[in-house]
Amino acid sequence: xxxxxxxxxxxxxxxxxxxxxxxxxxxxxxxxxxxxxxxxxxxxxxxxxxxxxxxxxxxxxxxxxxxxxxxxxxxxxxxxxxxxxxxxxxxxxxxxxxxxxxxxxxxxxxxxxxxx
Amino acid sequence: xxxxxxxxxxxxxxxxxxxxxxxxxxxxxxxxxxxxxxxxxxxxxxxxxxxxxxxxxxxxxxxxxxxxxxxxxxxxxxxxxxxxxxxxxxxxxxxxxxxxxxxxxxxxxxxxxx
Numbered sequence: 092x093x094x095x096x097x098x099x100x101x102x103x104x105x106x107x108x109x110x111x112x113x114x115x116x117x118x119x120x121x122x123x124x125x126x127x128x129x130x131x132x133x134x135x136x137x138x139x140x141x142x143x144x145x146x147x148x149x150x151x152x153x154x155x156x157x158x159x160x161x162x163x164x165x166x167x168x169x170x171x172x173x174x175x176x177x178x179x180x181x182x183x184x185x186x187x188x189x190x191x192x193x194x195x196x197x198x199x200x201x202x203x204x205x206x207x
Numbered sequence: 208x209x210x211x212x213x214x215x216x217x218x219x220x221x222x223x224x225x226x227x228x229x230x231x232x233x234x235x236x237x238x239x240x241x242x243x244x245x246x247x248x249x250x251x252x253x254x255x256x257x258x259x260x261x262x263x264x265x266x267x268x269x270x271x272x273x274x275x276x277x278x279x280x281x282x283x284x285x286x287x288x289x290x291x292x293x294x295x296x297x298x299x300x301x302x303x304x305x306x307x308x309x310x311x312x313x314x315x316x317x318x319x320x321x
Binding site: 182184 | 211213239243249250251252253256258297299301302303304305306307308309310311312313314
């Protein structure tokens with residue numbers, strides 16, 4: 092079946108601009124996660140949703156970052172007033188219903204964001 | 208809070224040699240442990256995971272990892288590697304009974320040479 096998809100695959104923007112990154116999880120998956128991976132680093136947690144609500148947003152670096160999942164499926168990560176330090180690969184993952192923490196997270200290919 | 212240390216950023220080996228990729232973690236609560244692999248130009252995918260029970264877990268392509276609670280380690284091993292194992296390997300943990308977020312190490316780039 093279809094995996095997690097993310098659009099766009101690449102995004103180039105200018106410092107100060109607003110960007111939206113989209114994630115389509117695997118059908119039926121109730122949990123959705125956002126991570127950020129900088130060059131030479133492992134993925135860093137940003138936020139995760141159970142259904143429509145954010146269950147843990149402790150990884151969002153500041154109030155320029157915001158994410159929504161209004162219907163419990165597709166999610167959008169929104170970054171306001173982008174800075175050069177926001178340049179990274181933004182990864183989305185989803186997992187099926189099951190025992191908390193035990194289910195495998197399935198990752199998308201990522202969106203590579205470059206802020207000039 | 209949890210943290211993960213992968214001591215080796217790069218591991219070069221020859222084909223058919225054994226390999227061990229090291230992973231140590233820190234946590235004040237019990238954890239689940241994962242190894243993810245990222246092949247060139249592909250997304251992250253789960254290699255194996257430890258949830259409970261037997262401390263030795265295996266993947267379908269010959270890798271294994273052993274959970275050692277006293278040493279807080281979850282090292283990944285393979286007795287004989289192939290060229291196709293060339294990839295970046297990430298160790299990750301999540302807290303049992305807590306947030307489902309994964310905390311990743313910085314990764315180990317395994318290069319298998321002919």
